[in-house]
């Protein structure tokens with residue numbers, strides 16, 4: 001069928017104005033009608049006119065056509081990353097020093113000393129992101145850890161972020177700048193950790209926002225620079241579409257500036273912080289949703305909202321049906337069933353899709369119950385809604401995901417062995433961790449899934465290839481850490497690639513524009529240094545992007 005579609009276009013070359021002809025590629029299209037091709041013809045706007053073999057399309061080249069030889073390389077649609085924290089991630093990348101997830105507290109202090117060198121007195125130092133080893137050391141040291149951090153920074157305020165982005169560690173200077181002392185009450189949905197009444201510097205959930213709010217914010221021009229740097233970084237790792245998971249009107253305005261200037265070489269989706277459960281909530285973000293279409297440039301979509309329902313397992317704040325092992329803690333939820341239903345229903349009526357952060361099984365059930373009520377009241381034709389993270393989905397609820405048109409927003413750190421996944425496993429217990437991310441089961445049940453890196457949670461580097469290798473093996477792609485998480489939930493390469501391309505585009509409402517290479521779609525694709533089908537799954541993790549094309553234009557070259 002795809003063959004016929006291609007030929008019908010080729011038969012009428014007079015209708016085509018081929019600006020660029022890409023030949024000699026080993027192209028995987030993600031188009032069900034034509035899974036492979038060698039050549040792509042695109043027009044001046046970067047739209048695909050035809051795909052076929054090199055021999056079939058060569059005749060379409062006119063005297064003004066640029067012919068690009070893909071050198072026999074593996075070519076696929078650009079990665080569509082379904083869950084990112086673009087501005088905070090890139091700001092951290094540009095401004096903060098990196099902490100390795102495996103660092104102990106001694107190693108963290110060394111990094112702080114290095115970051116402090118030459119910095120003016122009073123300058124903020126931010127580091128990202130410590131893991132379970134450093135956290136255990138900090139907890140053991142108690143008040144002393146905060147003092148050591150003051151000493152290492154030379155009295156400069158320091159805020160270190162935990163890999164989950166749901167917890168942080170601040171020193172005395174940072175706490176003072178934020179106005180936190182022993183008399184400060186815990187904020188709603190957060191905890192200022194204390195020992196014998198004294199503040200330790202560890203901050204959980206909403207308590208970390210108090211100190212975060214004291215870090216000097218980006219200026220107007222700076223946010224555009226950060227957005228521009230992010231786009232360049234994304235293109236360099238093969239990303240040509242992203243969905244920001246917690247967006248503000250300022251952020252969207254920055255990307256609009258880039259789009260107007262022709263500098264936005266990726267599709268950009270946004271989920272407004274329109275719920276009070278978001279750290280970045282504002283009245284403006286709520287109001288923005290009624291004018292989102294006018295506010296967006298041609299490569300942007302912002303008709304989505306974000307809600308946080310629970311926290312993360314590593315801090316025991318994800319809402320679980322059964323208590324965390326060895327405790328009587330079940331985590332917590334920030335909205336009652338009625339409140340959650342009311343928020344989703346109001347958005348759904350306006351055609352606004354909602355991404356709900358729900359990790360624990362209790363939270364996931366509450367989301368599905370709410371969407372079930374929404375569909376019953378508003379009708380079945382409302383927008384798709386998403387469950388972000390959702391890794392502890394009860395298996396009996398999987399059919400509801402499909403029936404209610406809820407997309408599973410899958411995030412890599414939990415489906416293959418790494419420092420963060422092992423830390424989670426220790427908190428929730430091996431038995432419960434064995435149920436994590438039943439991706440193959442969900443695929444077989446017909447659930448729509450899309451991969452979002454959740455960058456920069458857990459991994460400082462954005463690596464779609466590490467995520468992909470992890471989907472295929474559920475083991476540590478570097479081979480350093482032993483073990484495999486639920487190997488029976490591994491999927492094949494052909495099953496995994498649409499989750500990283502086509503499905504994310506569909507979930508963003510761009511399913512007719514990008515995410516696959518087919519006539520009428522944007523020529524957004526990447527050229528890789530290896531044939532993903534020819535190498536061992538583990539070697540996929542080291543894949544390098546040689547070139548990235550957006551709308552037929554080369555936007556990155558290695």
Ligand SMILES: [Zn+2]
Nearest residue numbers: 083085245454
């Ligand atoms: Zn996230």
